[in-house]
Amino acid sequence: MRTLRKRSLIYGLPVFTIVSAHSVEVVGRTFEHKDTLKSSFKLWWKGESWKGKYRVGSPLLPRLISYCAKNKLRLLVDGESTASEATESEFDYESDYEQQTIQHKSVKGGGQPLQGFSLPVETKALGFVTESVKPSETVSDWGQFESLLGNDTPYSEARQEQQHLLPLITEKLQEGYKNIIVECPTGSGKSALAYWLPLVFDTSVYISTPLKGLQSQYVQDHPFMSSAMGRGNYDCALSEAELEELDLENCSAANAPCRVIEGFDCPHALKQTDIEEVMEGLPFETVCGYYDAYAEALKNRWFIGNTTYLTAMKMFGKPNLPTRPLLVVDEAHTTAATIEKFCGFSLSRKRIARLLYGKKPTQQESNEARLNHDFPSIKSMKVDTPDNERRADCIQILLMLRALVKEVEINLKHRNYRPDEMADAKAFVQHAYMMLSELQHNWKKWVYQFDDDDVKNVLRVEPLSVAKYAEDCFLSLGNQRVFMSGTIVSPEVFMEELGLNPDESVYLKVTESTFPSKKRPLALSQKGGLMIWNKEAQGIQFSDLKKTAEAVAKIAKHYEGHKGLILPYTDGIESAVVDILSDHHPETAARLIQHTKNPKEREETLRKFKEGDGDGILISTYANQGYDNPDIRFVIICKLPFLSLGDTKVRLKMQHNEEWYQTYTVRTLLQQYGRAMRSKDDWGHVYVVDAHFNHWFRTRNIERLIPPYIMDAMK
């Protein structure tokens, strides 16, 4: 029989075999974890740390390693630290925007444009309308689009949804609507719509996707599309002598003089003044590989990139990405959050040290960074923090950031960075300038929070809403915009989030799914525990966690031989469910597959799970959306995906508009539901086992937010 210990070996957790028992010690900010460390991990508080002994092969050890990595606790096994260099918080990312782009060289082709359709010269405020689309009804006006299909194009036939939506979107664009919001279920063929639209109008488009994976899918299906180009993929074309004169050597385009030397005017670069001619298809001759690719991408009818990259190129690109007639945003429900992350600021102590001393600062350098550029002595903003205190805190944050930016600028000027560090430092400075002035002038609309007020590893400074910034940062990439998603849920909330004028917007809602509801039931009958905060237990009650684990075991047993996915939503629930299953249902526990928060390890685990055989069950707080694995036959949603009201920003946004909070929850729930079934011939069963579901659904009148084809699937 397989055991959790064997799985742990497979997924790379260390195992020690020389001694018969391991001594373990957990140090750091353990207070909030005290109950888990005591009851789940059988550790005891000994003076200043939690200590215990595990027999060799105990399943508790790999789980404790995973738990400590997730919760940033330091774990010593037999006196050795288990922390690896790469175990960092999600916030501790490097923010050179080009890192998340895919490299793709477009091929010729792409199909012939249609004749007779044109976009309006000006958009109009025609008043908000909603139109329902029923794919099962007969389409009368598809004929004029028929020639888009053919053997020399990626599509030889159109789905029913596409036959309805393409004529309708075309009509609304022609009428002069600025924003077309399209809600259509999984399997509607959104990417074909993004491909066809610029052909219908014989024009050009930016296609934005939130994820690198989706971007790869687009260029795989449409190899003639042009994807964003990361500068790091091209060598700088300046000669060694020219670079030496500038005190540089061996540059890629990412750390070339045009990127890192303010005001450097390279004769090989594409200039703002060249843009118009390039867009008209005129040749642009340059020896610079990066700008050659940039010019080619600007000529391509389809320019595809992830939302963050397109936003950065719109704001900081040299030259800025120009406006195109059309912008198509795929998975548009994520756009506001992505722009929020872009406009906001997340700074960790590790990043400060890296910005000052390079990628691998020594302990002494980290200490110096902390001494000279530490976070201010303030507490996280709360809902009731008085205005005068907020203002004073924001001033302190501004002073700290200004001093840091100044130091980084000096480092850049004196070339104190290695070539591969320069781009990140430059991106930091650009980003900081954008945010500093907003924080100074609009501090009332911003929220600042530490990950932990005592430890202060990460400072997050974020706008409460991006409605004011979305147009300039991103949306103005397209004169007219088509937003597509399966989970818009509330067009009102969607428009408010992005600052769209309802009078310039139309909402097209597909109300049927071509995926048979019998093959994709959403089961509510298997009840687990009540996954809500209990005041007495200061958390979710153990008895409820136990009920949930029991429900998970029962469902998992039913699907022996099939792969599954458990979505616990929080690390605490994941840990508790794994623990209870190990104690009471070892056969289910043996099927479990966990990953840590280390992005590389996580991607590797997800890949192995997808490619592997067997009936493994992935338990993950990460796979709520965007994770595709066609072999998954059952999904268990342990807890309704409410945003944490402990977060000041969430609480303030909810106070402003409760509908936003419920919309967000429903969107995540529908995304979770979508993990089970990705094509018409597929099947997948989804279980919501949170016993709080019925109460929430009834008292918040959630039915109005659920698409009819999902209501049909509820059992």
Ligand code: SF4
């Ligand atoms: S434009 Fe090209 S050749 Fe000139 S500095 Fe930049 S990367 Fe180098």
